[in-house]
Amino acid sequence: xxxxxxxxxxxxxxxxxxxxxxxxxxxxxxxxxxxxxxxxxxxxxxxxxxxxxxxxxxxxxxxxxxxxxxxxxxxxxxxxxxxxxxxxxxxxxxxxxxxxxxxxxxxxxxxxxxxxxxxxxxxxxxxxxxxxxxxxxxxxxxxxxxxxxxxxxxxxxxxxxxxxxxxxxxxxxxxxxxxxxxxxxxxxxxxxxxxxxxxxxxxxxxxxxxxxxxxxxxxxxxxxxxxxxxxxxxxxxxxxxxxxxxxxxxxxxxxxxxxxxxxxxxxxxxxxxxxxx
Numbered sequence: 275x276x277x278x279x280x281x282x283x284x285x286x287x288x289x290x291x292x293x294x295x296x297x298x299x300x301x302x303x304x305x306x307x308x309x310x311x312x313x314x315x316x317x318x319x320x321x322x323x324x325x326x327x328x329x330x331x332x333x334x335x336x337x338x339x340x341x342x343x344x345x346x347x348x349x350x351x352x353x354x355x356x357x358x359x360x361x362x363x364x365x366x367x368x369x370x371x372x373x374x375x376x377x378x379x380x381x382x383x384x385x386x387x388x389x390x391x392x393x394x395x396x397x398x399x400x401x402x403x404x405x406x407x408x409x410x411x412x413x414x415x416x417x418x419x420x421x422x423x424x425x426x427x428x429x430x431x432x433x434x435x436x437x438x439x440x441x442x443x444x445x446x447x448x449x450x451x452x453x454x455x456x457x458x459x460x461x462x463x464x465x466x467x468x469x470x471x472x473x474x475x476x477x478x479x480x481x482x483x484x485x486x487x488x489x490x491x492x493x494x495x496x497x498x499x500x501x502x503x504x505x506x507x508x509x510x511x512x513x514x515x516x517x518x519x520x521x522x523x524x525x526x527x528x529x530x531x532x533x534x535x536x537x538x539x540x541x542x543x544x545x546x547x548x549x550x551x
Contacts, residue, residue: 286327286328287365288324288327288328288361288362288365288445292323292324292327292361293358293361293441293442293445295323295324296320296321296323296324296357296358296361296441297354297437297438297441299319299320299322299323300320300353300354300357300441301434301437302316302319302320303316303317303320303350303353304316304350305319306319309530309534310345310530310531311343311344311345311346312345312346313346313347313348313350313353314342314343314344314345314346315343317342317346317353317357318339318342318343320357321338321342321357321360321361321364322339324361324364324365325338325339325364328364328365328368329368334368337376338364341376341380342360344380346383346387347387347391348386348387348388348390348391348394349390349391349393349394349395349398349399350394351394351398351433351436351437352390352391352393352394352398352436352440353387353390353437353440354436354437354438354439354440354441354444355386355390355440355441355443355444356382356383356386356387356390356440356444357440357441357444358440358441358442358443358444358445358446358448359382359386359444359445359448360379360382360383361441361444361445362444362445362448363378363379363382363448364379367379392477398432398436402432403429406425406428406429407425409424410422410424410425479510479513479514479517480509480510480513483510483513483516483517484513485512485513485516485550486501486512486550486551487500487501487504487512487549487550487551488501488548488550488551489501489548489549512550516537520533520537
């Protein structure tokens with residue numbers, strides 16, 4: 275796909291000052307979190323100085339704003355890698371280097387955010403945070419007033435270090451990453467990203483979405499649980515059905531806020547009737 279950049283002089287190169295600005299702004303990734311585009315607004319806000327420096331045309335800037343206002347959601351601690359790579363890709367696109375286009379930028383964002391979310395959640399929130407919290411609790415039980423300070427300072431030092439290393443390394447190593455990507459068909463990357471994303475989504479649906487039915491019926495003096503019957507056919511069948519219905523609605527272009535309201539109403543009605551719990 276060819277890019278549609280307005281013809282202008284070569285765009286400026288990014289420097290360490292730009293990366294530092296990106297680092298500080300990326301810490302607010304979830305500052306405008308919403309249930310329609312998740313961290314999309316925060317991602318675009320962090321990228322604003324980069325976009326404004328690279329693109330001189332209002333049309334080019336508007337196009338960049340739009341592509342970074344799309345849905346985005348990953349672990350905030352591992353987002354630095356994506357920020358660094360995307361910043362490098364935007365720089366290449368602005369300077370018309372290689373075959374970088376808008377589609378490839380979106381493909382990289384979509385392909386990395388799922389796996390990095392799983393890594394970040396498992397490594398930092400499931401493992402690191404409980405360990406540091408346990409040490410802090412032990413300090414507090416021993417009467418050490420520095421316990422909460424230890425927790426806050428330690429967690430933030432680790433967070434800031436990981437975020438900065440992610441941005442700087444992502445930006446520096448993106449050349450090798452992009453060279454490998456350019457040697458393959460972008461469609462293969464997008465298909466691989468889709469598969470990984472669906473795997474992560476399936477795991478989240480099975481783990482977090484709790485929908486069960488307490489309905490039972492009697493057949494020849496035997497009481498049969500509908501939930502047990504469904505589990506025997508396909509475990510987590512109801513969460514899967516709800517997810518597929520939401521997905522179908524989104525594909526039809528129905529507003530996410532409307533979908534949420536309808537889900538709340540349906541849940542309240544079915545819950546009050548004792549059909550689901």
